[in-house]
Amino acid sequence: MTDFLSYLVNGISLGGIYALIALGFVVVFKATEVVNFAHGSLLVLGGYVIARLHTDVPFVVAVLAGCAVAAVGALVIERLYSWRLRDSNLNALAILTIGVDILLITELTRRFGPDILSTGDPWGNKIVDLGFAEIAQARLVGIGVTAVLLAAFFVAFKYSSWGIAMRAGAEDGEAAALMGIRRGRVTMTAWAVAGALAAVAAVFLCAFPTPGLDASVRLTALRAFPAAILGGLDSTAGAVVGGLAIGIAEAMTSGYSVKLAGGNLNDVVPYLVMLLVLLVRPSGLLGTKELTRV
Amino acid sequence: MLEVRDLQVSYGGVVRALRGVSLDLPLGKVVAVLGSNGAGKSTLLRTVSSSLRLHGGAVVGGTITYDGRSLQGLDAAETVRRGIVQVPEGRRVFGRMTVEENLKAGGLGARDKSTRAAMRERVYAMFPVLAERRYGRAALLSGGEQQMLAIGRALMASPELLILDEPSLGLAPRVVGQIGGVIRDINTAGTSVLLVEQNATMALSVADIAYVLDVGEVSLSGSAEELSQTDDVKRLYLGRATVDNGTPAGAATADPAGVTLSRWQG
Secondary structure (H helix, E strand, C coil), rough: CHHHHHHHHHHHHHHHHHHHHHHHHHHHHHHHHCCCCCCCHHHHHHHHHHHHCCCCCCCHHHHHHHHHHHHHHHHHHHHHHHHCCCCCCHHHHHHHHHHHHHHHHHHHHHHHHHCCCCCCCCCCCEEEECCCCCEEEEHHHHHHHHHHHHHHHHHHHHHCCCCCCCHHHHHHHHHHCCCCCCCCHHHHHHHHHHHHHHHHHHHHCCCCCCCCCCHHHHHHHCCCHHHHHHHHCCCHHHHHHHHHHHHHHHHHHHCCCEEEEEEEHHHHHHHHHHHHHHHHHHHHHHCCCCCCCC | CCCEEEEEEEEEECCEEEEEEEEEECCEEEEECCCCCCCCCCHHHHHHCCCHHHHCEEEEEEEEEEEEECCCCCCCHHHCCCCCCEEEECCCCCCCHHHHHHHHHHHHHCCCHHHHHHHHHHHHCCCHHHCCCCCHHHHCCCHHHHHHHHHHHHHHCCCEEEEEEEECCCHHHHHHHHHHHHHCCCHHHCCCCEEEECCCHHHHHHHHEEEEEEECCEEEEEEEHHHCCCCCHHHHHHHHCCCCCCCCCCHHHCCCCCCCCCCCCC
């Protein structure tokens, strides 16, 4: 039972991080109707900036700088697209994000070399005993930070002008334009928010007990992609549900060392869970089903 | 006022939808544009509201000015900030959002942000049914309620010129009458209205001036009163018997929101 609770708490922590990343996929998809395949590389970029800066400036400043750089990186992709490709089809943007992903990760891999960097987080390898479970302090802080960020996001999405403009534009772009909503700004904000969230996720994804930051973290980050899909690619709440589902499933299979065909099941469990959910609900757990009154 | 001069619009460089349309909308008036499907009514509105580009259309000739300044080259959002707001055809409310959120979305284009809350209360006062359903999803409103929401949403931007594209489409006759009343109220409160309609009975009952479009050209224009007396309009749009075909067939048109079809006379 103690094992179970410990795995559960770890799973929730991991799931929260996945939720932050998945939310980035969803926000960009709602704004531009495209999957940003460069999201994982942007996350590594944000983490890299934090890792390089933290020795010279306070950790919080380094994190803010990492968020800013990742946000700008996302904006560059968005601007590249709307500068020349806006009137072509969306596949062009999807391919563009794949291209940027390859360029960015290649350059980052070169910069990392054989090193595994630390983001310099202040929690180190401390362990907190919750009584019913033991958890790395970084993971515990991760749960708190994730919860705060997600809550702030949802309040903004529900009540702010940006959130209303974003949802109106996602639902009917032409009607939104006729109401005077400037989609360009809304879309740019969406990409920037996605990039910044990815950089925050990088901090917790690389903190103890994971060894640290190198280019392979991109693959870990991409595990949030099945989370976004299974929650419903156009549902912000779905990103959180999907993230938690994948995080808990991964922590459980890893904790109990479940094997599948000789390998560790936890490596493939995000994709397995996604497939199972999609078989039952093709548009994801909370994805859009048509809501009309006849 | 809105001045359209010799406007020519084509889609994809191929299809010529407007072939030299001229139209005037004096300040504070209601102008109705009538015409059958494909006459170019929606194209004309899209040009005024600068949403033409979203449909792959482009102005290839002529001018369009509002208050003496050209509207060409603006995007839809900038046009809203010039005081021109269009209610799209088919209502297009944001179905997954609540009634109140729809109105807030409409207020995002307002030039004066400070009046938005007051404006929302005015819209609720004008359409009490929206106030009752303010936290309900827009998709669950009836067709008539959705049209009221679409109009209320457009009013949130405090337009000087309100454009309506077929507001009576698919609505019950009684509701069409209500919409006609709403348009009159909005105009009385000082907003100019450009109205495109297939329901000529309703349109001519609220309009001061009317134009008839036919395959991209203005075939008739004049005061709404004059126009509703001409034989062509009677025959084509009002379903009233004319002297030519002898038999009176228009008894049903006594209802201002009434049916506009008549049978072919043998």
